[in-house]
Amino acid sequence: MKRLLPLLILAFSFTACQQQGHTPKPRGYFRIDLPEKQYQLFDRPGYPYTFEYPVYANVVKDSLFFGEDTENPWWINLEFPEFNGKIYMSYKQVGGKNALDKLVNDAFKLTYKHTYKAESIEEEAITLPNGVSGLFYQVAGNAASAKQFFVTDSSNHFLRGALYFYAQPNADSLAPVTRFVEEDMRHLVNTLKWRPN
Numbered sequence: 239m240k241r242l243l244p245l246l247i248l249a250f251s252f253t254a255c256q257q258q259g260h261t262p263k264p265r266g267y268f269r270i271d272l273p274e275k276q277y278q279l280f281d282r283p284g285y286p287y288t289f290e291y292p293v294y295a296n297v298v299k300d301s302l303f304f305g306e307d308t309e310n311p312w313w314i315n316l317e318f319p320e321f322n323g324k325i326y327m328s329y330k331q332v333g334g335k336n337a338l339d340k341l342v343n344d345a346f347k348l349t350y351k352h353t354y355k356a357e358s359i360e361e362e363a364i365t366l367p368n369g370v371s372g373l374f375y376q377v378a379g380n381a382a383s384a385k386q387f388f389v390t391d392s393s394n395h396f397l398r399g400a401l402y403f404y405a406q407p408n409a410d411s412l413a414p415v416t417r418f419v420e421e422d423m424r425h426l427v428n429t430l431k432w433r434p435n
Contacts, residue, residue: 272418273320277425285312286329286395290429292422294320300327316399316426321415323403325423330396331435341396345388348400349375364389370430374423380408385420387427395432399423 277290280297291297300313309330316325330336349359357379364372364387372389388398401419403412 270321270414272414275421277429286331286433286435287312287397288429288431288433289426291316291426292318294318295422318419321403321419322405323401323415323419325399325401325419325426327397327399329398332390332392332394332396336396338390338392338396341390342388345373345386345398348398349377349383349386364427366428366430368431370427370432372427374427384412384416385423387423389427389430391432394435397430399426 273292273294276293278293279288280291281288282297296317296319298315298317299311300315309328312329314327314329316327318324330341332338332341359378360376362374362376364370364374369391370389371392372387375386377384377386383400383402385401386399388396390396401416401423403415405412
């Protein structure tokens, strides 16, 4: 027994020091360096609105909407090449077939199409002294578009914006960029001015 005891202690010490398995580390995401906030004025002749947008974004005329011609020449996209994202901005003149209640209902329906992936959708009222009012939508979860808005003067102008990234929707990995671009969307709305018809 005296000879067996040291062998047993030695055997236990070797097995106790061996790693039994691999513990995986949690999945990480790439670090995203965000640019400094600076804005410039969008003030192109012929457009019924002006606003400030970030210098790291490009304004591109949207000539096709889901493969079809846009309703009017004032639809634009605010592209963020560094983030592989885009704010689709569609403008409509209020009146005729574009009654205000229809435009608001359409904006509501387009936002709530994301409910099958969204964890929640919060609405925040927008009321500004420059004749701009509407709603800002916060779509939580892995929905395709996490931030949306519509604004109007209730009589002539209606503008809707929706932020999309060209990546698989993952709220956790996109969160820093989504928050960053949300500030730009809010700045756009806060500086928006309507031109007379």
